Structures are given as C-alpha cells and as structure tokens.
Amino acid sequence: MNTLNSVGHASPRIDALQRVTGAATYTGDRRLPGMLYARVLRSPHPHARIKRIDISKAQAIDGVKAILTRENCDVVWGSGDTRNKRYLFNNPVRFVGDAVAAVAALDRHTAEEATRLIEVEYETLPFVLDPEEALKPGAPEIQPGGNLSPNNQGQRQPEVLRRGNIEEGFSAADRVFEDQFSSAHVNNAQLEPRVSIGQWQGDHLTVFASTQGISNCHTEIARDLNLPPEQVRVVCQFMGGGFGNKNQCHDFDLMAAMLAKQAGAPVKLEFTRKEDFIAVHGRWPTKQYYKVGVRNDGTLTAIQLRGYSGMGPYRKGTGGIAGIEIYQCPHVDRSVYPVYTNKAVSANLRGPDYPQSVFGLESLMDDVAYALQMDPVEFRLKNMTRKFNDQIPYTSIGLEDCIRRGAEAFEWKKRWNPVSGGSTQGTLRRGAGMAMGSFFSSMGRSSAVIDLDSKGIYHVHVGVTDIGTAAKTTMALIAAESLGVPHDQINAKIDVIWGDTDRCPYSVGESGSRTTTHTGYAVVEAAKDLKRQIAEKGMPQGNDILTATANTNPTIPGMARYSFVAHFAEVEVDVDLGHVRVTKYVAAHDSGRVVNPLTATSQVKGGATMGIGMALHEELLYDRASGQPLTAGYYGARVMTHRDAPDIEVLWVETEDAYGPYGAKTLGEPTIIPSVAAVANAIYNAIGKRIKDLPITRDKVLGVLA
Amino acid sequence: MSKISRRKFFEGTGAGIVATAVPLKGQQAPAALKPGAPHTKIQITVNGVARKLEVEDRWTLVEALRDHLDLTGSKIGCDRGECGACTVLLDGKPVYSCSQLAVWADGRSVETVEGLAQNGKLDPLQEAFIEHDGPQCGFCTSGQLMSAKALLNHNAHPTEDEVRAAMAGNICRCSNYNRYVASVLAAAQSGSAAAKRRPNTAAAAAGSSRGKA
Numbered sequence: 001m002n003t004l005n006s007v008g009h010a011s012p013r014i015d016a017l018q019r020v021t022g023a024a025t026y027t028g029d030r031r032l033p034g035m036l037y038a039r040v041l042r043s044p045h046p047h048a049r050i051k052r053i054d055i056s057k058a059q060a061i062d063g064v065k066a067i068l069t070r071e072n073c074d075v076v077w078g079s080g081d082t083r084n085k086r087y088l089f090n091n092p093v094r095f096v097g098d099a100v101a102a103v104a105a106l107d108r109h110t111a112e113e114a115t116r117l118i119e120v121e122y123e124t125l126p127f128v129l130d131p132e133e134a135l136k137p138g139a140p141e142i143q144p145g146g147n148l149s150p151n152n153q154g155q156r157q158p159e160v161l162r163r164g165n166i167e168e169g170f171s172a173a174d175r176v177f178e179d180q181f182s183s184a185h186v187n188n189a190q191l192e193p194r195v196s197i198g199q200w201q202g203d204h205l206t207v208f209a210s211t212q213g214i215s216n217c218h219t220e221i222a223r224d225l226n227l228p229p230e231q232v233r234v235v236c237q238f239m240g241g242g243f244g245n246k247n248q249c250h251d252f253d254l255m256a257a258m259l260a261k262q263a264g265a266p267v268k269l270e271f272t273r274k275e276d277f278i279a280v281h282g283r284w285p286t287k288q289y290y291k292v293g294v295r296n297d298g299t300l301t302a303i304q305l306r307g308y309s310g311m312g313p314y315r316k317g318t319g320g321i322a323g324i325e326i327y328q329c330p331h332v333d334r335s336v337y338p339v340y341t342n343k344a345v346s347a348n349l350r351g352p353d354y355p356q357s358v359f360g361l362e363s364l365m366d367d368v369a370y371a372l373q374m375d376p377v378e379f380r381l382k383n384m385t386r387k388f389n390d391q392i393p394y395t396s397i398g399l400e401d402c403i404r405r406g407a408e409a410f411e412w413k414k415r416w417n418p419v420s421g422g423s424t425q426g427t428l429r430r431g432a433g434m435a436m437g438s439f440f441s442s443m444g445r446s447s448a449v450i451d452l453d454s455k456g457i458y459h460v461h462v463g464v465t466d467i468g469t470a471a472k473t474t475m476a477l478i479a480a481e482s483l484g485v486p487h488d489q490i491n492a493k494i495d496v497i498w499g500d501t502d503r504c505p506y507s508v509g510e511s512g513s514r515t516t517t518h519t520g521y522a523v524v525e526a527a528k529d530l531k532r533q534i535a536e537k538g539m540p541q542g543n544d545i546l547t548a549t550a551n552t553n554p555t556i557p558g559m560a561r562y563s564f565v566a567h568f569a570e571v572e573v574d575v576d577l578g579h580v581r582v583t584k585y586v587a588a589h590d591s592g593r594v595v596n597p598l599t600a601t602s603q604v605k606g607g608a609t610m611g612i613g614m615a616l617h618e619e620l621l622y623d624r625a626s627g628q629p630l631t632a633g634y635y636g637a638r639v640m641t642h643r644d645a646p647d648i649e650v651l652w653v654e655t656e657d658a659y660g661p662y663g664a665k666t667l668g669e670p671t672i673i674p675s676v677a678a679v680a681n682a683i684y685n686a687i688g689k690r691i692k693d694l695p696i697t698r699d700k701v702l703g704v705l706a
Numbered sequence: 707m708s709k710i711s712r713r714k715f716f717e718g719t720g721a722g723i724v725a726t727a728v729p730l731k732g733q734q735a736p737a738a739l740k741p742g743a744p745h746t747k748i749q750i751t752v753n754g755v756a757r758k759l760e761v762e763d764r765w766t767l768v769e770a771l772r773d774h775l776d777l778t779g780s781k782i783g784c785d786r787g788e789c790g791a792c793t794v795l796l797d798g799k800p801v802y803s804c805s806q807l808a809v810w811a812d813g814r815s816v817e818t819v820e821g822l823a824q825n826g827k828l829d830p831l832q833e834a835f836i837e838h839d840g841p842q843c844g845f846c847t848s849g850q851l852m853s854a855k856a857l858l859n860h861n862a863h864p865t866e867d868e869v870r871a872a873m874a875g876n877i878c879r880c881s882n883y884n885r886y887v888a889s890v891l892a893a894a895q896s897g898s899a900a901a902k903r904r905p906n907t908a909a910a911a912a913g914s915s916r917g918k919a
Contacts, residue, residue, distance in 0.1 A: 016841065018844075019835075019841040019847055020819075020828070020832040020835045020841060021779070022780070022818065022820045022848050025778070026845065028781075029778035062741070109740070109764060191781070191789060191843065191845035191846045191878070191880075192781070193783065239843065240844070241843035241845060241879055273783070273785060273788070468841075598839050602882050603842070605882060605883075606842060609881035609884075610879070634784060639877060641875075642870040642876065642886070642887065645883035648884060
C-alpha cells in the first residue's frame with residue numbers, strides 16, 4: 001500500500017485540547033437567558049390505560065411554566081416507531097418508563113416537584129415481557145394487529161433470508177448440530193445522559209441537541225412538528241457518546257421544543273440516568289435457534305436460524321439477527337421474528353444486528369469444530385466467506401489475514417487447549433477462543449463544502465458532530481491529503497466547521513460507521529473541485545473566496561463492500577468463584593486503509609472492551625411478576641471499569657480497496673461484533689462447558705460446573 | 707508510522723479551535739435562588755480563588771459549580787455516585803461532586819478540571835491525554851483527569867495496577883481504559899518535562915472556552 005502524506009498518520013484529535021481542559025461545550029453545558037428546566041413523568045406500569053390526568057396541583061406550584069400531556073400535545077414522534085404511530089405521550093402506556101407528562105419550570109428541582117404532583121389514574125393491563133410468550137395465542141395485545149411486528153412489506157411475517165434449499169443442505173450433511181442461545185437487553189449507557197434545549201425566536205426553532213446526526217435530527221424535527229425545514233436549526237458541538245441511541249431526532253428534542261413553545265422561553269430537558277436506561281432504548285434481547293449441517297471434512301452444507309427479538313412495545317430498530325454471511329454455505333434459511341413486548345424499547349447499539357447473533361452462531365460453530373476434532377481457527381479458515389452470500393465478489397477481503405495474523409499475534413497454538421477444560425492451576429482454568437465477523441462498509445449520499453480564502457485557509461464545512469470517533473479529525477486529514485496541505489500544517493490551514501445545520505451541508509449521521517466513507521468521500525470530491533477552480537482562476541485575492549461543493553452518492557456496481565474482523569481472547573476462570581477474567585486479547589481488523597491509526601486503534605480497544613462487558617456482565621433485568629426493570633444504572637449494568645479492562649492488542653490488516661476515500665472502509669461498528677463470542681468460546685475452552693445465555697455471569701459459570 | 711511528532715501536529719490547534727467555535731453559547735448570570743427555598747451563604751476556594759455564593763441547601767456541589775459558577779468542565783453522568791464524570795478534588799481528595807452538597811464545601815477548597823492548567827501551561831496529565839488519545843467522546847475525561855491528578859499528587863510514580871485502582875470509580879463507556887492508563891503512566895514519567903513543552907495552548911483553550919464558544 002502506498003504511503004500518503006496525511007491519511008494514515010497517527011494524529012491527535014484537532015479538538016483534543018478542548019476535551020482535556022473542560023472547554024468543550026456539550027449540550028448540557030449551555031445555559032440560555034431565561035432558560036427553564038424540564039422533567040418527565042413516566043409510567044410506573046408495564047402496560048396500563050390512563051383514565052385521568054390531573055395537573056392542577058402541579059400547575060399551582062410557583063415557578064411551573066408549562067406542562068405537556070397527551071391532552072394538550074398530540075405530536076407524533078416519527079422515528080420512535082417505524083410501524084405504528086408513537087406519540088410523545090401514549091395512551092395506553094406500554095412499558096415502565098413510557099412518558100406520561102413533561103413539566104418545565106424555573107429550576108430543575110421545581111420541575112421535579114411538579115411531576116410528582118401530577119395525579120394519574122391508571123387501569124392496569126396484562127403485560128408480557130418475553131418475545132416467544134408474546135406470540136402465543138391469548139397473549140396481551142401490545143399494538144393493534146398483534147405482537148409480531150410487520151416486516152418491510154407491512155406483512156405480519158418474519159424477516160426472511162433464503163438461499164439454496166435448506167432441506168437439501170441437511171441431506172448433504174454427514175452431521176447436523178442444533179442448539180439454542182439467548183442474549184439480554186443491554187444498555188448503550190453512554191456517559192452523557194439525554195439532554196435537549198429548545199429555543200424559539202419567532203417561528204424559528206433552534207434545538208441544541210445531543211445527537212449523532214444533525215442532518216437527520218433536523219429533517220425529522222421539521223417533519224414531526226410540521227415546520228418548514230428552513231425554520232429549524234439543530235446544533236450539536238460536542239457530544240458525549242451514543243453508540244446508536246442518539247441517532248435521528250428523539251422524543252426529548254420534540255418535548256423540549258413543545259415545552260419552550262408553551263412557556264415562551266427556552267427549555268432544557270434533562271433525563272436522569274435511570275430514565276436514560278429504561279426510557280430510551282438498548283440492544284434487543286434475542287432467542288436464537290440454530291441448526292447447522294456439516295460434512296465430516298468440516299465443510300458447511302446448511303445453516304438455519306429461527307430467531308426472536310424483543311423490540312419493546314415500539315418498533316424503533318430492525319430487530320435483525322445477522323452474521324450468517326461470514327460463512328460460505330450453499331443452503332441458508334433464516335427467519336427472524338421482531339416481537340412487541342412490554343419491556344424497554346430496543347434499537348441500535350454498536351453493531352446493532354451482530355454481536356448477540358454472532359455469539360450464538362460462533363458458539364455453535366465452535367461446538368461443530370470441537371465435535372469434528374478440528375482446530376476452531378482451521379474450521380473458520382475452511383468455511384469463511386469468499387464472496388458475499390457466496391455470490392457477490394467483495395471489493396476487498398482481508399478476513400483470512402485477520403484470522404492468520406491474529407492467531408499468530410495471539411499465539412493461538414500455545415494458548416488454545418485442544419481438549420476443552422484444559423490447563424489447571426489451583427482453582428483457575430485457562431482457555432482461548434476466537435470468533436470472526438463482517439460489517440457492511442456502506443458508500444452513499446453525503447455532502448461537503450470547502451471555502452478557500454485569500455489567507456490560504458481551507459474552511460471545510462461538514463455536517464458531522466463527532467460522537468467520539470474523531471470524525472472532525474478524520475475530515476481534516478482527508479481534506480489535507482486531498483488538498484495537498486502538509487500534515488504538520490493541518491491545524492494552521494484546515495478549519496473544520498461542524499455540528500450546526502445552519503452552517504453545514506447534509507451529512508449522513510454518525511451511525512452505521514458511515515461518516516468516513518460517505519462524508520469523507522464528499523470531502524475528497526469537493527477538494528478535487530476546488531483544485532480545478534484554483535488551476536483555472538488562481539488563488540483568491542483580497543476579499544475573494546473560492547467555494548467548492550460536492551454532493552456525492554457513489555455506488556459500487558456488482559460488488560459488496562465489507563470490513564472484516566477476527567478477535568482472539570484468553571480467559572482465566574475461577575471455578576470456585578465463577579469469576580472470569582480476560583487475560584489476553586488480540587483484535588485483527590480489515591477496515592481498508594486506516595485514516596488515523598491513533599484514534600482508530602482507540603475505537604477498536606473500546607469496542608472490544610464493550611463486548612467483553614456484554615459477554616460477562618450486562619443485562620437490564622426485569623422482575624417477571626411486576627414488569628419492573630431492576631438494574632437500570634451503571635452499578636446494576638456492571639459496565640466495564642478500569643479494573644476489568646484487559647489490554648487490547650490491535651492489529652491492522654490494511655487491504656487495498658478501490659472505493660471509498662483512499663480505500664478506507666468502515667470501522668466503529670465492527671469492533672464489538674466478534675468480541676462477545678470470542679470470550680464465550682474462550683470460557684468453553686477453559687472449563688469444557690458451554691454457557692448459552694448472555695451474560696455469562698458467575699452464577700451461570702458455577703451452575704454449569706455444579 | 708508518522709514522521710511528525712504528535713506534539714508538532716498539534717501546534718496551532720488553539721487558533722483552529724477559535725476559528726471554528728460557534729458564537730451561540732449565550733451564558734447568562736448564575737441562575738437565581740428559588741424564593742422560599744432554604745439557602746445558605748458559603749465561601750469556597752475554587753481553583754485557588756475565593757468565591758462567595760448563596761446556595762440552596764439542596765444543591766449538589768456539581769450543580770453549584772456548573773450552574774452557578776459557570777464551571778461546566780465537571781460533567782453529570784449519573785447524578786447518583788456511580789460514574790465519576792463529576793470528580794473534583796475537595797481539599798485535595800477526589801470526590802464525586804454529585805454526591806456532595808454545596809453547603810458541605812463551605813470553607814473548603816475545590817479543584818476542577820478548569821484549574822489543572824497553571825500559568826498558561828497544560829498539566830502533564832493533559833498533555834499525555836492528548837498525545838495518547840485519552841478522550842474519545844470526552845464526557846468522562848474531566849473526571850478521569852481529576853482522579854489521576856489526585857493519584858499523582860500523593861504517588862508520583864504509580865504502577866499500572868495502582869492507576870487502575872485509583873481510577874476504578876471513573877467509568878468510560880467508550881471504554882478507552884487502555885489509553886487512559888497509558889496517559890497517566892506517561893504523565894508520571896514525563897513529570898514536569900512535559901509541562902514545559904507547550905506554553906501557549908492552555909491560554910488558547912481558555913480563550914476559546916469562555917470567549918466565542
């Protein structure tokens with residue numbers, strides 16, 4: 001791979017200084033003149049009809065300026081549910097945490113007090129928490145028409161993927177393996193709780209949001225509030241993480257705007273940590289029934305999956321259970337049932353459709369390999385994908401190198417026990433596991449504008465917010481590369497303008513790992529245009545500027561563009577305590593050319609570590625009798641801490657890819673995909689018992705060993 | 707991979723930040739007390755400066771710092787003593803400022819992230835956090851810095867395990883723990899040498915934080 005001048009060089013974030021001095025302005029740090037504070041009242045019941053709401057006592061409190069309920073607010077939150085109408089305030093309420101009212105007052109304590117004084121009379125309704133239970137006849141109906149959420153065509157059918165003929169596949173097999181796996185609802189748990197500030201100036205609305213995508217947030221606020229887009233402005237300068245649950249506009253953005261309108265003053269709506277856990281969304285819990293056919297030589301002949309995803313009562317996410325495409329296999333049959341339940345809503349969390357399903361798939365594939373007395377690494381090398389769905393060539397594929405080089409760096413041969421339940425040292429058992437994954441490396445619509453002034457400064461306007469991925473820095477590096485600005489002059493010559501829909505063109509939104517490939521590509525094209533203009537007209541003089549724009553929407557005819565990844569984990573299991581510790585971890589990634597090795601490596605370390613937490617700790621537990629969430633919060637979820645996090649060794653397999661900005665492929669989402677399965681497989685290798693339900697907590701470890 | 711040092715790359719960033727800051731913040735004077743709510747006059751030394759203010763008895767320390775002293779570097783991640791984003795030093799000891807009442811700080815000294823840079827020089831920890839890419843989203847960073855500062859104040863050369871232990875109360879959901887630990891170890895190693903390297907950046911940061919941003 002050829003060396004470039006800026007792209008590919010480890011570069012600190014262009015805004016790192018603000019982040020380490022407390023100078024970065026996050027949405028919650030803003031305080032506008034005359035600003036009010038808002039709080040939300042939420043349903044204490046998993047399913048109930050509201051018979052009466054009395055706000056008179058709340059209204060009577062000094063300092064209360066606006067109250068919204070379903071009675072005075074019928075705004076529909078469009079992206080809150082892709083199938084049904086989801087209002088800001090719903091009746092019936094369908095989960096513990098469904099919004100019932102919102103109050104704005106002079107200060108947050110008064111707003112809190114007022115929400116407690118709103119009297120609500122509920123008629124409780126039967127509820128159901130488990131997706132398979134919810135599909136049984138006689139289950140409580142959560143949405144009109146039944147609990148199976150309609151598919152893309154609006155039919156009450158599962159989402160289906162079929163290739164070949166599954167029965168032929170099983171007939172051709174020497175052995176057939178079947179098993180079931182489950183995964184839990186886990187929370188995004190980003191450090192910055194939800195916050196939004198609505199401010200009206202005449203009929204113009206500004207929303208200071210905490211969003212992963214100012215452009216889609218802007219479009220959707222305008223749509224949901226029935227405003228012309230030019231009357232809406234969305235600003236997000238610094239953003240404290242989201243991992244998928246701050247994309248698009250959210251109900252709190254709309255509530256802040258509606259409260260501000262009613263009160264005639266700007267309103268800041270803040271969620272508590274508990275609300276953030278129960279009332280936004282987390283990863284969908286799943287039940288997975290896998291069946292796999294294989295020949296004695298280890299060749300896969302059939303993969304079948306019937307899966308159920310608990311979506312909560314609103315269809316905000318796909319509910320997909322994906323990942324079969326990492327295997328080459330002629331006969332595939334997958335049916336996934338996204339089901340309404342009365343638990344917290346489920347939608348995107350890093351690598352949305354994957355880590356939970358790859359856990360099931362890769363656990364079973366591991367069992368197949370052991371049963372055939374094959375090394376799990378060899379089994380993957382034999383069966384890994386060569387063409388997407390065995391049909392479409394990839395633009396580039398470094399999966400084999402990820403596996404081979406990852407195994408070498410990990411010292412797989414040394415660490416892996418050919419017979420599970422291997423090495424023993426007192427009460428400690430050590431074992432090694434691996435898993436692989438892929439993620440769609442999308443190319444598509446985005447825009448960029450570059451102005452060049454007579455001082456030679458390039459002002460790069462991009463609609464990114466930078467959710468922690470270093471997107472601004474990535475854009476600066478790509479701009480510098482494309483414009484011929486030397487790497488050591490980036491901060492002097494490249495001025496990135498971001499995070500404000502009044503100042504930035506459309507950007508795709510920082511989800512699906514698309515910012516580098518979509519918006520970065522637009523920056524490359526805008527830079528080309530600018531260079532043409534410079535060649536034609538010369539450098540601008542005096543007050544003149546040159547402006548270049550690009551609205552790009554590249555397509556890749558007849559090929560599939562994917563990133564690939566293989567993770568390797570070694571664990572130490574204490575068989576007396578059930579405690580699992582990750583002692584060695586190698587993450588090998590093919591994300592094409594790496595634009596910024598410094599920040600890209602941070603992302604891999606972070607994603608893998610999150611996956612370890614998902615494997616071992618995290619679950620939003622519910623009380624089955626009452627439908628109440630029990631573990632909302634960091635202590636309850638037991639997210640990874642400094643104490644738990646092992647050293648993650650990151651290995652880059654930089655394939656040459658002819659598409660994307662300088663051949664960069666997708667990165668942030670795949671980092672978590674195989675990590676859960678790699679840890680689970682290592683535990684199996686250590687103790688010789690397979691735990692099939694996430695998270696793999698101490699009680700489960702002790703349970704299988706008992 | 708790079709022929710240019712990270713420090714060199716970073717020079718001049720201050721100017722870039724000012725140019726891109728959006729003039730929108732519009733901070734106003736500290737929010738008023740609620741009439742009738744119990745309140746108390748207190749004096750706190752914040753980052754070396756004596757501050758007198760009247761607080762409602764129910765205000766937490768982080769609330770007073772953020773909403774009434776305009777020091778928004780300390781973040782509220784959970785408001786219930788779980789995450790550590792609000793960590794400040796109270797008489798030199800790291801505390802969750804969401805779990806302290808403002809009135810309890812009367813007569814005591816508080817150090818926040820805004821006080822780390824001294825005389826226009828970044829703290830070695832801040833230098834190391836930049837060079838080792840400590841912050842991803844950055845929301846937990848101030849708390850990580852203050853816990854690390856408390857550690858280095860009483861243990862100038864901690865082991866890796868000591869760093870992990872001292873910072874165990876600071877959650878990073880971007881899970882950049884490796885980077886944070888590496889940053890603290892590097893800062894301990896570089897000590898005052900790192901602090902001498904870049905005299906102007908802290909001043910630039912201060913300018914951008916409360917000027918145009």
